[in-house]
Amino acid sequence: METDSLARCEIELVAGEVKVAAAGRRLKTGLGSCIAVTLWDPLVRIGGMCHYMNSTRQKPSASGSAMDGWYSETALDLLLKRILTAGGQRGRLIAKVFGGGCMFWDSGRRRCKGSLLVQSNNLSAAQAWLARHEIAVVAEHVGGAGYRQIIFDIATGDVWVKHVPLMVS
Secondary structure, eight states, X not given: OHHHHHHHHEEEOOTBOEEEEETXXXXXXXXXXXXXXXXXXXXXXXXXXXXXXXSSOSSOOTTOXXXXXXXXXXXXXXXXXXXXXXXXXXXXXXXXXXXXOBOOEETTTTEESSOSHHHHHHHHHHHHHHHHTTOEEEEEEEOSBEEEEEEEETTTOOXXXXXXXXXXX
């Protein structure tokens, strides 16, 4: 019964999504090189999460949509807008940042296959946006090799992270 109750209060995000909820809900997602940012207002216990794939848009949007969750700037802008609309206040918000992991390991060279540019650009974009908006970052679990599963409890602001490292030798 307890497990069924928890499952009903969880909202899952996939890449490109932005969700906001109130106390009594949990937001969860899985990350590789993507970044998830949580914003939380502890006074009204409203919080949200975005899960974006890229730091910047390479080409103009074909749909003409200025706000979407695939790219850091628009995902974070949309997250902030939705939290403020739901009753959160900018000056009370705290942030936590997750992801940016290497997903493909080259055992022979003992490094990430390909470029770490995507992961580092994704992380830098989140950090720069949060600094520009003067939102305090109170926790990060970023980089490394492997993927993460995170669950954000809106009632408490706690975020649980399960990091599953790649087998590196």
